Amino acid sequence: MSGPRKTRRIPIFKRPFKFLFNWRPFPLYELVSYVLMYASVPMLAYGIQTYNLSTIKIIILTILTLYSGFFAALIWNDITDKDIDAIVHPNRPLPNGSISSKKFFSIALVFSVMTFVFSLLINFWCFVLVITAALFVTFHNKYLKKIVKIPAYSEIFTPLQWIIVPIFGFLAISGFNFQQIALIVIFTYFADNAHDLAEGIHDIEGDLKNNVRTYATSFGEKTASKVSFGMFFISGFLGILLYIKTILSPIFLISFIILWLYMLFNSYKLVKAEKTNMKKLGEIIGRKGFDYFLMSYNLIFIDILMQLILHRFNLAF
Numbered sequence: 001m002s003g004p005r006k007t008r009r010i011p012i013f014k015r016p017f018k019f020l021f022n023w024r025p026f027p028l029y030e031l032v033s034y035v036l037m038y039a040s041v042p043m044l045a046y047g048i049q050t051y052n053l054s055t056i057k058i059i060i061l062t063i064l065t066l067y068s069g070f071f072a073a074l075i076w077n078d079i080t081d082k083d084i085d086a087i088v089h090p091n092r093p094l095p096n097g098s099i100s101s102k103k104f105f106s107i108a109l110v111f112s113v114m115t116f117v118f119s120l121l122i123n124f125w126c127f128v129l130v131i132t133a134a135l136f137v138t139f140h141n142k143y144l145k146k147i148v149k150i151p152a153y154s155e156i157f158t159p160l161q162w163i164i165v166p167i168f169g170f171l172a173i174s175g176f177n178f179q180q181i182a183l184i185v186i187f188t189y190f191a192d193n194a195h196d197l198a199e200g201i202h203d204i205e206g207d208l209k210n211n212v213r214t215y216a217t218s219f220g221e222k223t224a225s226k227v228s229f230g231m232f233f234i235s236g237f238l239g240i241l242l243y244i245k246t247i248l249s250p251i252f253l254i255s256f257i258i259l260w261l262y263m264l265f266n267s268y269k270l271v272k273a274e275k276t277n278m279k280k281l282g283e284i285i286g287r288k289g290f291d292y293f294l295m296s297y298n299l300i301f302i303d304i305l306m307q308l309i310l311h312r313f314n315l316a317f
Contacts (some may be wrong), residue, residue, distance in 0.1 A: 041169025
């Protein structure tokens with residue numbers, strides 16, 4: 001007669017990664033898109049020239065830093081928004097009780113440490129940037145977005161978390177072109193905020209209960225949908241300016257314009273929707289808007305990669 005079956009113990013360094021596979025149903029294309037996104041900015045800053053091992057190492061460390069930071073920020077956000085998620089996202093780990101706050105905190109800490117270490121391996125200024133960003137995200141999520149009385153405060157400042165991506169990319173490669181940085185930072189702000197506003201319409205019930213000031217809670221769902229559409233509209237012109245003012249080629253321009261028009265078409269549906277349908281539609285448009293945001297960066301990566309291949313074989317576009 002055999003004894004009780006022993007449960008295989010998972011090594012501690014593997015536990016955070018096992019958790020990720022059971023945490024949220026991330027689509028595979030999204031996980032891949034982050035890799036391309038985080039690589040795209042240092043590649044843009046470096047330009048169309050032969051890559052050496054040092055440059056490749058920086059790009060890999062940039063991906064590792066920003067990927068770790070993304071998961072850290074998302075987990076910290078789940079911890080601070082537990083009460084809101086209990087209403088609008090009850091299936092997430094903390095509201096449904098599948099993980100304790102203590103374990104969730106430990107996982108967030110692991111990813112935070114990874115972010116700091118990887119950034120320091122690039123250079124000191126990248127390290128300073130992620131420390132500053134971590135402090136801002138902590139105070140914004142934990143305190144500021146619930147106590148600051150400015151209308152729509154939460155959605156005005158939340159996209160500042162994503163502008164770390166372009167700034168970090170330029171700092172990592174030690175390339176400082178103020179015009180290019182300003183353009184991609186402003187594009188990032190508008191593209192990310194546009195989808196945040198749509199999702200804010202979906203989350204309005206939980207945000208109202210917890211006194212979180214979004215465009216929807218401050219000005220109503222209809223106004224939020226119009227502002228969201230306006231931000232998508234502006235982001236398109238900023239994307240075209242990126243093509244004009246950087247090394248991007250028509251590969252980016254043509255693909256981006258098609259993507260932008262598709263997003264505008266979908267965003268306009270939210271503007272014209274009946275109020276009773278806006279909450280559900282806001283969730284859908286918010287998801288499409290985030291895909292638009294990610295794919296815009298992916299197009300930058302694809303464009304530069306194609307140009308590098310042509311450059312390698314001495315071919316012109």
